Amino acid sequence: MIDEQELRKALDELDTHVRTVKAYMRGLENKLNELTIAAATPTPKLPEEPGWYLTQQHLLLLKDSCGDWSVRNINGRPIQGYWGREGSLDCYAKDPKIVYAALGPDAFPLVPISEVILPSEHIKEDKED
Numbered sequence: 744m745i746d747e748q749e750l751r752k753a754l755d756e757l758d759t760h761v762r763t764v765k766a767y768m769r770g771l772e773n774k775l776n777e778l779t780i781a782a783a784t785p786t787p788k789l790p791e792e793p794g795w796y797l798t799q800q801h802l803l804l805l806k807d808s809c810g811d812w813s814v815r816n817i818n819g820r821p822i823q824g825y826w827g828r829e830g831s832l833d834c835y836a837k838d839p840k841i842v843y844a845a846l847g848p849d850a851f852p853l854v855p856i857s858e859v860i861l862p863s864e865h866i867k868e869d870k871e872d
Contacts, residue, residue, distance in 0.1 A: 787851035789839050797859055798850035811835040812842050 745753075789812070790796060796804045803815040813821040813835050821834035826845045836842050 786839070786843055787848070787853075789842060790853055790855070792855075795856040796853040797856060798846060798853060800850060802846070802850065804853065807835075809837075811837050 790806065793806050793808045793810075796806065798804065805813050805815055805821075807813070814825040816822055823832040823834050826833060826836040826841050836845070
Protein backbone atom coordinates (compact mmCIF):
# COMPACT_ATOMS: atom_id res chain seq x y z
CA MET A 744 0.00 0.00 0.00
CA ILE A 745 1.23 3.53 -0.84
CA ASP A 746 1.61 5.89 2.06
CA GLU A 747 0.44 9.49 1.98
CA GLN A 748 3.94 10.95 1.65
CA GLU A 749 4.75 8.85 -1.44
CA LEU A 750 1.42 9.80 -2.96
CA ARG A 751 2.08 13.53 -2.43
CA LYS A 752 5.54 13.16 -3.97
CA ALA A 753 4.11 11.34 -6.99
CA LEU A 754 1.39 14.00 -7.39
CA ASP A 755 3.99 16.80 -7.16
CA GLU A 756 6.10 15.13 -9.85
CA LEU A 757 3.03 14.68 -12.02
CA ASP A 758 2.10 18.34 -11.50
CA THR A 759 5.62 19.38 -12.56
CA HIS A 760 5.36 17.28 -15.72
CA VAL A 761 1.92 18.71 -16.52
CA ARG A 762 3.24 22.28 -16.13
CA THR A 763 6.20 21.48 -18.38
CA VAL A 764 3.94 20.00 -21.06
CA LYS A 765 1.62 23.04 -20.84
CA ALA A 766 4.60 25.39 -21.26
CA TYR A 767 5.76 23.46 -24.34
CA MET A 768 2.22 23.49 -25.72
CA ARG A 769 1.99 27.29 -25.28
CA GLY A 770 5.29 27.67 -27.10
CA LEU A 771 4.14 25.41 -29.93
CA GLU A 772 0.82 27.25 -30.15
CA ASN A 773 2.60 30.62 -30.36
CA LYS A 774 4.92 29.35 -33.08
CA LEU A 775 1.98 27.87 -34.99
CA ASN A 776 0.18 31.22 -34.77
CA GLU A 777 3.28 33.01 -36.12
CA LEU A 778 3.56 30.56 -39.01
CA THR A 779 -0.15 30.82 -39.78
CA ILE A 780 0.02 34.61 -39.89
CA ALA A 781 3.16 34.49 -42.06
CA ALA A 782 1.51 32.02 -44.45
CA ALA A 783 -1.63 34.16 -44.65
CA THR A 784 0.35 37.32 -45.42
CA PRO A 785 0.72 37.56 -49.19
CA THR A 786 4.23 37.93 -50.52
CA PRO A 787 4.40 41.00 -52.74
CA LYS A 788 5.09 40.31 -56.38
CA LEU A 789 8.34 41.57 -57.77
CA PRO A 790 8.06 43.61 -60.96
CA GLU A 791 8.52 41.54 -64.09
CA GLU A 792 10.01 44.30 -66.24
CA PRO A 793 13.76 44.93 -66.16
CA GLY A 794 14.72 48.36 -64.90
CA TRP A 795 15.61 50.55 -61.95
CA TYR A 796 13.41 50.54 -58.85
CA LEU A 797 13.29 52.21 -55.45
CA THR A 798 12.16 50.51 -52.27
CA GLN A 799 9.96 52.39 -49.80
CA GLN A 800 13.19 53.14 -47.87
CA HIS A 801 14.78 54.59 -51.04
CA LEU A 802 17.14 51.68 -51.63
CA LEU A 803 18.15 51.57 -55.30
CA LEU A 804 17.58 48.25 -57.09
CA LEU A 805 18.24 47.07 -60.61
CA LYS A 806 16.53 44.17 -62.31
CA ASP A 807 18.63 43.31 -65.34
CA SER A 808 17.52 41.72 -68.60
CA CYS A 809 18.38 38.24 -67.23
CA GLY A 810 16.00 38.72 -64.30
CA ASP A 811 18.75 39.16 -61.72
CA TRP A 812 18.19 41.68 -58.92
CA SER A 813 20.99 43.77 -57.43
CA VAL A 814 21.14 46.53 -54.84
CA ARG A 815 23.14 49.50 -56.05
CA ASN A 816 25.26 52.03 -54.21
CA ILE A 817 25.29 55.76 -54.91
CA ASN A 818 27.77 55.24 -57.78
CA GLY A 819 25.48 52.68 -59.41
CA ARG A 820 27.73 49.73 -58.59
CA PRO A 821 26.20 46.52 -57.20
CA ILE A 822 26.67 45.94 -53.47
CA GLN A 823 28.47 42.66 -52.82
CA GLY A 824 26.94 40.20 -50.38
CA TYR A 825 23.70 42.14 -49.89
CA TRP A 826 21.43 39.14 -50.35
CA GLY A 827 22.56 37.58 -47.09
CA ARG A 828 23.84 34.22 -48.21
CA GLU A 829 26.51 33.46 -45.65
CA GLY A 830 30.04 33.93 -46.94
CA SER A 831 28.81 34.99 -50.35
CA LEU A 832 30.06 38.08 -52.11
CA ASP A 833 27.44 37.61 -54.79
CA CYS A 834 25.89 40.85 -56.02
CA TYR A 835 22.85 39.29 -57.68
CA ALA A 836 19.78 37.30 -56.69
CA LYS A 837 17.16 35.78 -58.95
CA ASP A 838 15.05 33.83 -56.46
CA PRO A 839 12.09 36.04 -55.36
CA LYS A 840 12.17 34.45 -51.89
CA ILE A 841 15.76 35.60 -51.37
CA VAL A 842 14.98 39.10 -52.68
CA TYR A 843 11.89 39.42 -50.48
CA ALA A 844 13.66 38.05 -47.38
CA ALA A 845 16.61 40.43 -47.79
CA LEU A 846 14.49 43.52 -48.48
CA GLY A 847 11.75 42.78 -45.94
CA PRO A 848 8.05 43.56 -46.19
CA ASP A 849 8.49 47.29 -45.55
CA ALA A 850 10.40 47.69 -48.83
CA PHE A 851 7.29 47.06 -50.89
CA PRO A 852 5.76 48.12 -53.17
CA LEU A 853 8.79 48.78 -55.34
CA VAL A 854 8.53 51.97 -57.37
CA PRO A 855 9.95 52.23 -60.90
CA ILE A 856 12.43 55.12 -61.14
CA SER A 857 10.38 56.57 -64.01
CA GLU A 858 7.48 57.09 -61.58
CA VAL A 859 9.52 58.80 -58.86
CA ILE A 860 8.73 62.49 -58.43
CA LEU A 861 11.69 64.41 -57.09
CA PRO A 862 11.14 67.40 -54.77
CA SER A 863 12.69 69.80 -57.31
CA GLU A 864 10.06 68.72 -59.86
CA HIS A 865 7.29 69.65 -57.39
CA ILE A 866 8.80 73.10 -56.86
CA LYS A 867 9.10 73.68 -60.60
CA GLU A 868 5.47 72.62 -61.19
CA ASP A 869 4.21 74.85 -58.37
CA LYS A 870 5.97 77.92 -59.82
CA GLU A 871 4.38 77.32 -63.23
CA ASP A 872 0.84 77.34 -61.75
